Structure formats: C-alpha cells, structure tokens
Amino acid sequence: MHTISNIEIKNKRVLVRVDFNVPLNAQFEVADTTRIRAALPTLKYILNQGGSLVLMSHLGRPKTGPNTKYSLKHIVPCLEALLEHKIQFVEDCISGDAFEITKSLKPGNVILLENLRFYAQEERGDVDFAKQLSRHGDIYINDAFGTAHREHASTAVIARFFNTAHKALGLLMSAEVESISKVLNFAEKPLTAIIGGAKVSDKILIIQQLMNRAQHIIIGGGMAFTFIKAMGGATGASLCEKDRLDTALELINLAKQKGVQLHLPTDACIADAFDQNANTQLVSSFEIPDLWMGLDIGPKSMDAFAKVIQNSKTILWNGPMGVFEMSAFETGTRVIAEAIVKATQAGAYSLIGGGDSVAAINKYQLSSMVSYVSTGGGALLEFIEQGTLPGVDAINFQS
Numbered sequence: 001m002h003t004i005s006n007i008e009i010k011n012k013r014v015l016v017r018v019d020f021n022v023p024l025n026a027q028f029e030v031a032d033t034t035r036i037r038a039a040l041p042t043l044k045y046i047l048n049q050g051g052s053l054v055l056m057s058h059l060g061r062p063k064t065g066p067n068t069k070y071s072l073k074h075i076v077p078c079l080e081a082l083l084e085h086k087i088q089f090v091e092d093c094i095s096g097d098a099f100e101i102t103k104s105l106k107p108g109n110v111i112l113l114e115n116l117r118f119y120a121q122e123e124r125g126d127v128d129f130a131k132q133l134s135r136h137g138d139i140y141i142n143d144a145f146g147t148a149h150r151e152h153a154s155t156a157v158i159a160r161f162f163n164t165a166h167k168a169l170g171l172l173m174s175a176e177v178e179s180i181s182k183v184l185n186f187a188e189k190p191l192t193a194i195i196g197g198a199k200v201s202d203k204i205l206i207i208q209q210l211m212n213r214a215q216h217i218i219i220g221g222g223m224a225f226t227f228i229k230a231m232g233g234a235t236g237a238s239l240c241e242k243d244r245l246d247t248a249l250e251l252i253n254l255a256k257q258k259g260v261q262l263h264l265p266t267d268a269c270i271a272d273a274f275d276q277n278a279n280t281q282l283v284s285s286f287e288i289p290d291l292w293m294g295l296d297i298g299p300k301s302m303d304a305f306a307k308v309i310q311n312s313k314t315i316l317w318n319g320p321m322g323v324f325e326m327s328a329f330e331t332g333t334r335v336i337a338e339a340i341v342k343a344t345q346a347g348a349y350s351l352i353g354g355g356d357s358v359a360a361i362n363k364y365q366l367s368s369m370v371s372y373v374s375t376g377g378g379a380l381l382e383f384i385e386q387g388t389l390p391g392v393d394a395i396n397f398q399s
Contacts, residue, residue: 002164002395003174004042004141010050013105015137016042016170017154019144019375020057020075028069030078034362035146038375042143042170043083043110052105054136056093056154057144058117066118076112087112093119094132102136111136122153129153134161143170145375148391149382159394169395172375177392179372180383183351188313189215194305194336196221196319197356200244200251205385206318207251211258216308218263220297220321220332224285227252227264233286236270238294263308267298269322269329276326296322297332306339313347315340317361318354318381324363333360341369353380 018039023031030036046053060070073089080087090098093113102111113136116122121129130153134140140162142148147155159167169177183191193214195203200223210217219227222239229235230248255262268285270292271278282298283289297305309315317340321332337360344350352361353374361367374380383389 001174001177002168004045004168004170007139007141007166007168009046009139011107012051012138013054013102013136014046014051014139014141015054015056015134016046016141017144017147017158018043018055018057019146020055020072020079021059021146022075024074028074030075033078033082035375036075036079036082038172039143039170040082042141042172045171046141047085047108047110050107051139052107052109052111054102054105054111054113056113056116056133056136058122058147058154059115060117062115062117065120066115070115070117072112072115079112083110085110090114094129099135116152116154123150124153125151125157126153127157130157131161134158138166140167141170142167142391142395143172144391145173145176145379146377147379148173148376148389149379151390156390156394167395169392173392175372176374176376176379177383179351179374180353180380182349183314183316184213184384184387187213188349190312191314191316192216192218192308192312194218194220194309194315194317194319194340196223196321196333197354198222198239200226200241200248203319203381204244204247204251206381208254209384210316211251211254211260214260214316216261216263216312217255218305218308220265220301220305220336221319222294223319224265224297225294228285231286234288235294236288236290236292238268238270238288238292261308263305265294265297265301265321266304267300268294269296269298269331270294271329274323276328278328280328294322295326296324296329302332302335306335309336309339310343310346312343313349315343315348315350316384317350317352317357320356320360324356324360334364337361337364337366341366344370353377 225238230245324330324333350370
C-alpha cells in the first residue's frame, strides 16, 4: 500500500482530497466536526514535513452550479480553529486566479479550494477537469475515504496525472484500508458480523461476501423482519420487503451451506405507532399482531446476541438493532454497543462502520473503547463487497 510516509514532501505543494462534506446548522456553522478532525493528522503531517497544502473537497449536492449554501467558505473558521493555522480560501477550484495563487505557494501555506461539485465534471469523472485540478499540486494525496468508492475526477481520475512517486494515500485512508483488510483478510476467528438497518436490499451483497468469512452473522433492525416473514413468521406492520422474501430464504440457505451461524431476533419490542410515546409490548418476533410494528429487539435477543459477540475475536458492526434515535427503542442498539466494547476489552478487534452505527457508538460515548470507527458508510460497504475501491486502486496503480 502506497502511503504518505513513502513520499518526499519538503518544499512541495501537496494537493489533498479531503472529505469536508460536513453538516451545517442554520447559521452555516459546522454542526459535526468528525470528518474535519479525521483529516487533521494528514494535514499536520504535511505541514510538519515542510510542505504546503492545497485542500479540495465537496460539500452537499449542489445541482445547478455554484450555490452559496454549499460553499466551503463556511467551514473555514472551524478548520482554522482545529488545524490551528491560517487558511486562505479560494473562490473557485479551476479558475485562473486559483492557479495563480497555488503555483507560488510557500511551505506552511494552506489553501482551501471552493466546492468541487460546483462543476458537474467532478461527478462525471471528467478527465480534462481532473487534469486541471492536478495543476494545483506537485503531489496528490487521497485522504477522503468517504468518497473513495466514487470514480469522480478528484478521487480516482486525477491520480493518473501523478506518477507513483508523487501520489499516495493519506493517514486516514491508510488506517481505513488497514482496518477493513484486517477484518476481511486477517481476521482472528470467530468473526462475527452484526448487520442491521432497514432493508435487506441494501445489504444483500455485503451479507453474501461475509458468508465466505464470518462464523456468525447477526441480523437486526427492520431488515430482520423480511427474514422472519420469509420463514413464515407474522410480522404485523413491521418493515418488510415482500419482494425480497426469496432473497432472504436464499441467504438463510446459503448460511446453512457455508456453516455460518445466522442469528435472528427471537423477541421484539413492538409499538402501535412509529412514535416515541406509542404503546409498547414485548412479543415473539414471529408473532407480531396486526397493526403493530417491531421497533427494537427484545431482551432475549439482546442476551443471545451479546453472548455471541463476547465470544468473538473479530467483530464488524454495520447497522443498528432498532430505532435507536428514539429513547424508547434504543436499548437493543446500546446493548450491542456495550457488548462490543466488552469483547474489545477482552482482546477482540472491533470495526464499526456505517453512518447509523457510528452515530450510535458516538451517542453512547463508546467510540474510544472499540478498535476502529470508520468514517465511510457507502465506501466501507463497497470495500467489503468488492474487495477494493476506485480511490484506492488509483493510488496503487503503478505509473
């Protein structure tokens, strides 16, 4: 793996693709600094090595060109405070003024270019656009794991304009790739994958891939009811993809063929409305009354899942067990998080990935007590499904 530590940086302009696609509040202030903080080690490393920085990122999904709402100028105060460094903001990414500013950078200078997605060419992976962006740096570093699964101009195509000695993965990207590789290729057994969320259709490929690696797969969240319905259970008004019942049965049979223990919830906390204050009761997951919906796993399932997790040596968690955003239905997700922490403390390697799982581990202030928390949701899933990512391949390609 070609990483930033292999690159001579002193007196070089280093063009870094970062992921500063952060949420902003009504005052256009950064509401969550997680992604910016994740990039800091790479940025500080470059400055400490005597390089200058040209940062490029996207923000939001502007559809018709420049839009003040999505301008990266909004994040400058936050970035300056966290990096403890003056930032020069450039109001475009490929204008003559932008190139004039970046061509004469001195060591220690930090430039932030305007939103890449103000140009439709970015998401199209336009070669000419990528070539123009490449003029901003002597070295290209990709540290945006959250977008590494996209074949966009700034994440994959641009790398072809830098030879092997002048392109690399940043510290964040390197850590992400290493953590996922550890789970997929070097996992100590037993490996347990915990897959939750709403839809089976979103997780078919990841479950299929994990069948070749995991000894245990725990299914939770709304997607569990598609499996339960496929097995003949009564799921009431619970979320269920009726067009995926055959798929669920195929996955159940595949687990049997592979010798994988597939764990489904045996009981559920159900409600008569999708509401924090709804009436609730505990029932068998296979006997949910009409008009009632399962919004969390029940205590028997929590105990059973926790025991599997605590006997594991490697753990991958992607997706909550229920509607953890509502306190009435967060217990299952919290118990899973605590079980993962306990297993980690006993020596297991734990990787948490996917937006909801990361939100949950942060909600319970347990992120520092697991082995690794991934910054990429879609990127993590695609890495597991495909075994690599366009943004990683672009760096590793010898040129």
